[in-house]
Amino acid sequence: MSKPILAFDIYGTLINVHGVVEQLQNMVGDQATLFSQTWRDKQLEYTFRRGLMQNYANFAICTRDALEYACQLLKQDLSTQQKQQLLDTYRTLPAFDDVEPTLQALKDSGIAMFGFSNGSADAVETLLQHAGIHDYFDGIVSVDDMKSFKPNPGVYSHFLRQAKAQLESQGDGQATHVGGQNAWLISSNSFDVIGAISAGMRAAWVKRSPDAVFDPWGIEPTAQIHNLTELKKALEQTL
Template sequence: MTVTFAFDVYGTLINPHGITELIRKHVGDKAPQLSQLWREKQLEYSFRRGLMRLYRDFSVATENALDYASAVFETPLSEDAKAELLTAYRKLPAFDDTAPALNALHAQDSKMFAFSNGRLSDVNSLLENADVAKYLDGVISVDEIETFKPNPDVYAHFNKKTGSNPDTTWLVSSNPFDVIGARAVGWKAAWVQRTTTSKFDPWEIQPTKVISTLAELSGGVE
């Protein structure tokens, strides 16, 4: 049985807080908190747009969330500073375990795709910059159907584009909402619990597998 892996990007392969030191240059010691709120609002805005069916691509949610976080922490950003941060966001670093894990799975001839809320161009840029695109069979972006995870249509779109079956598709994600969305449509899912303080949502749906690093995938997921 051939397994198809759908790797979430932001928070799973790529570290969304990887430019905290650059943020610090503009806002000082509030940088970690601002980075956290930026990410939280980015996701919230994508959820809102998905529910309202008022689609704008993920880069809009990213920019709007940065504006919000800056306002909350009373750290106004000049246009140049804002542009610098948004440009850097398209070059976020991969987590340390990303390349070794993808390389190991690639050597096992696994089918692997990046699967993201991000624009195709942004995700391609991220993966190329992190030097991990070479391990993947392609990138599937929600931008093609103009809605966001965890809408069931997004997961169906992945299966259609990759020619995979729901019952042999494994999502790998650090985002509980994504794991729940995938499990709800019949996928299996590995939740990447990157820190012990990360908690899974109290839901009637649970991950198929819980891992702390991507390296644990090389032992198999059957």
């Protein structure tokens, strides 16, 4: 079988969204970890709500509004300058340690890889450039083009179109092969994995935390890994 096409989620999968904690410690002290998690959780919630309401605002606005929420909830009176510093940091967050060696190994194997994100294309480009991993990708696909967010099935179809792939029906409502290749989403977010599988893709769930729980919806990831360095072997076992 031909080699797969891989769609890598960015925030939380390749890029450590909690890379802002050290900066937060200087601003909110012992609440830094809680603040970071609250900010991230609300950020995702706002994308879900805006998607359902069809009241789109881009990921940067969802991130900004979630920051305001975290400040109010945790009663942290950050200055306008501090808030801007945090938002600027969000554009330069670090990649996880397992990312670059994994991307290098996949690139060496000739596997096509795309960044696929709720973030706008320019924000993702900046993030990947700063993390030193931009050049591993064949392209960046943003949901911003669709004015919606994951897990809207339309955004996964958008990825397949942008990757110049066509779903082939299997006759049972499922579609896993794309232009003779397997289309995979790689994500640490279970809602994203379930969304991709529901839209006809395969998906690997990166369980980055031992405490992470995959949503019990009766839809299982095609593969589960604990570290991205396990990805290449997991792909080989399912092809």
